[in-house]
Amino acid sequence: MKIIILFSLVMASANLQAATYYVATTGTDNASCGTSVSPCKTVNYTLSNKVAASDTIRIKPGTYFESVTAGNTTKNLNIIITGDDPQNRPHFHGSWRVAHRVTGVTIKDVRIEGDINRGGIGPEWAGIITINAPRTTIDNVEVWDGIGLIGITTSKQVVIRNSYLHHAGLTEPCGGIDQHGISVTNWNEDPAATNWDEALIFENNKIHNVEGDGIQELGQVASLDDGGTEVTTKYVIIRNNEIYNACEQGLDFKGTQYVKIYGNNIYNNGYGGVSTNDEDGNVEYKHLHWWVFNNKIHGHDNFALFSQEGDDGNWFVWNNQFYNNCKNPTYDGCAAVSQPPPNSIVTNNVFYNNNSQNNNKYASAIESQRSNVLIKNNIFYNNGLGSKGKGNIHSSTNAVISNNYVYPASPGITGSNAITANDPKFVNAAALDFRLQSASPAKGVGVVIAGSADFTINLDFVGSARPSSNWDLGIYSGSGTTQPPLRLSAPKNLRVQ
Amino acid sequence: MKNIWLLFSVTILTITATTYNGCSEFKAGTSETNQTSVAANAALVSWDKITDSRLDGYIVSYRSESGAVNEIDVRNVTADSNGRVSVIIENLASAKMYYFKVAAYDNMGVESDYSTEVSKYVP
Numbered sequence A: 001m002k003i004i005i006l007f008s009l010v011m012a013s014a015n016l017q018a019a020t021y022y023v024a025t026t027g028t029d030n031a032s033c034g035t036s037v038s039p040c041k042t043v044n045y046t047l048s049n050k051v052a053a054s055d056t057i058r059i060k061p062g063t064y065f066e067s068v069t070a071g072n073t074t075k076n077l078n079i080i081i082t083g084d085d086p087q088n089r090p091h092f093h094g095s096w097r098v099a100h101r102v103t104g105v106t107i108k109d110v111r112i113e114g115d116i117n118r119g120g121i122g123p124e125w126a127g128i129i130t131i132n133a134p135r136t137t138i139d140n141v142e143v144w145d146g147i148g149l150i151g152i153t154t155s156k157q158v159v160i161r162n163s164y165l166h167h168a169g170l171t172e173p174c175g176g177i178d179q180h181g182i183s184v185t186n187w188n189e190d191p192a193a194t195n196w197d198e199a200l201i202f203e204n205n206k207i208h209n210v211e212g213d214g215i216q217e218l219g220q221v222a223s224l225d226d227g228g229t230e231v232t233t234k235y236v237i238i239r240n241n242e243i244y245n246a247c248e249q250g251l252d253f254k255g256t257q258y259v260k261i262y263g264n265n266i267y268n269n270g271y272g273g274v275s276t277n278d279e280d281g282n283v284e285y286k287h288l289h290w291w292v293f294n295n296k297i298h299g300h301d302n303f304a305l306f307s308q309e310g311d312d313g314n315w316f317v318w319n320n321q322f323y324n325n326c327k328n329p330t331y332d333g334c335a336a337v338s339q340p341p342p343n344s345i346v347t348n349n350v351f352y353n354n355n356s357q358n359n360n361k362y363a364s365a366i367e368s369q370r371s372n373v374l375i376k377n378n379i380f381y382n383n384g385l386g387s388k389g390k391g392n393i394h395s396s397t398n399a400v401i402s403n404n405y406v407y408p409a410s411p412g413i414t415g416s417n418a419i420t421a422n423d424p425k426f427v428n429a430a431a432l433d434f435r436l437q438s439a440s441p442a443k444g445v446g447v448v449i450a451g452s453a454d455f456t457i458n459l460d461f462v463g464s465a466r467p468s469s470n471w472d473l474g475i476y477s478g479s480g481t482t483q484p485p486l487r488l489s490a491p492k493n494l495r496v497q
Numbered sequence B: 001m002k003n004i005w006l007l008f009s010v011t012i013l014t015i016t017a018t019t020y021n022g023c024s025e026f027k028a029g030t031s032e033t034n035q036t037s038v039a040a041n042a043a044l045v046s047w048d049k050i051t052d053s054r055l056d057g058y059i060v061s062y063r064s065e066s067g068a069v070n071e072i073d074v075r076n077v078t079a080d081s082n083g084r085v086s087v088i089i090e091n092l093a094s095a096k097m098y099y100f101k102v103a104a105y106d107n108m109g110v111e112s113d114y115s116t117e118v119s120k121y122v123p
Helices: A002-017 A043-049 A219-225 B002-013
Strands: A020-023 A056-059 A063-065 A068-070 A080-083 A091-093 A096-098 A106-108 A111-113 A129-131 A136-139 A142-146 A150-152 A158-161 A164-168 A182-184 A200-203 A206-210 A215-217 A234-239 A242-246 A249-253 A257-262 A265-267 A272-276 A290-293 A296-298 A305-307 A315-318 A321-323 A334-338 A345-347 A350-352 A363-368 A374-376 A379-381 A393-395 A400-402 A405-407 A426-428 A433-436 B043-048 B055-064 B070-074 B084-089 B096-106 B118-122
Touching: A020 A043, A043 A056, A043 A068, A129 A136, A242 A249, A249 A265, A265 A272, A272 A296, A321 A334, B043 B055, B043 B096, B043 B118, B055 B084
Parallel strands: A020 A056, A056 A080, A063 A091, A068 A096, A080 A106, A091 A111, A096 A129, A106 A136, A111 A142, A129 A150, A136 A158, A142 A164, A150 A182, A158 A200, A164 A206, A182 A215, A200 A234, A206 A242, A215 A249, A234 A257, A242 A265, A249 A272, A257 A290, A265 A296, A272 A305, A290 A315, A296 A321, A305 A334, A315 A345, A321 A350, A334 A363, A345 A374, A350 A379, A363 A393, A374 A400, A379 A405
Antiparallel strands: A426 A433, B043 B084, B055 B070, B055 B096, B096 B118
């Protein structure tokens, strides 16, 4: 009981000490500034001269020409820097930085436009916002017109949510250097996260029109490039984002391990959807333990999901919609899902209309050459067509392939227990409605895939429980003739006057 | 249902619109073909009605260039003879560009994707 009372007192004391300071374009930086009536003029002055750890800075609406650095490793810890009115966020021209060892900073409800005169442009691994310290949160922030938009040079406990990141790169259309929406490196060689509570989290963001990748993770490469200690980035959660019109990939990861990618809509990125690859060919990056589920990944010239390296593995890929990828591949052998690593499970996905329009480059729905890859319960429909197409499944004998719907059955292979009827009887494939009609040959012919706490394959795309036997193929699970719910169509022909 | 509750909360906090048919948020928008006059600080937003029997309502999302997103729950609206649903959002701030988009939700509270976004400058 004594311990509880003491703890309560400490908390009360901390709350009483936290102060709020105001900044406004009409303010003045002096010893007495910081109240709502007499605000300071700049955030930097307030950070350097007014705040203590855990204080809050509220910024009044207006246009500010200031680059901001939270750089004091004592006074700037755990501070909150926020727009005073989330409906009318302050607009900054410049760049922001949370410096090394300044942990616990929250930046919210502001808009930051790159400004080459105030350090707001690049380099590409930095950003208009550069985060050098763990436990940083970015919330409801708009960032645009820079080289990098947000650069993270630490390894864990950074959250970017509800934010709008757009237009990285100054040479549109595509053709410039890597200029990413979010770039994760680890120049500081901070220790990697050790569990999901320490994860890097990117959620509910919209990211588009960037010269490089929507999000790039380069931690292992960065920690090695300067001859330092290798630190592999671990525990990354990417959920419910919309990522499109990146010149390179939507998500481009190198040696990242323990990654959950779910609920995202990733489309029309110039090169591909989600990839892991080798940065320079000299380091063996491992991409162990990925969970990719409930995503829509579509409309790419090349792959939807691609793992370049061959000796790592343990990916779970389920309930995804892969469609209209490999449209104009730049290499032979494009596949919507390309080279899942060893010991991966690819189950209950829909692959539809992944076809090359380039007569010189061939495509397929899935290409699998690695050992012990399990491919089951998927629907492959009209992929890899054309004179050079490789069909739906282009695989060596290393994969375990069964209980898939595969049409057309050739070229390519079908595996065992395949359903090859000429129509899967989607409710409406052209409208991308991949629910199954009650007469679908894909109903009730799947096998049960064992799940785990991190692998909830027992739930379908909309969260309906799959039965104890005879699963439906594809992403939806229905019971008898009952259709699983489908989201309503988006309203059309919106106008305003 | 979660989304609906959140929207309701937001609506209470952002009193930027007026009354529609006894509900709390909007004025009725009449057919565009009638060229309803809209106040300078208002926007008439319209779209094709959703005919799916599961439809329960719409979410109108709007934001100014510098502002956070407002989301308002629109129920019990009927379409005009041209099959258009419309609402008027009033009391918008002047000298700002506003962006609007609409989603539908069904009787399970599941939202559709948003429509394409449209914009209007409020002088």
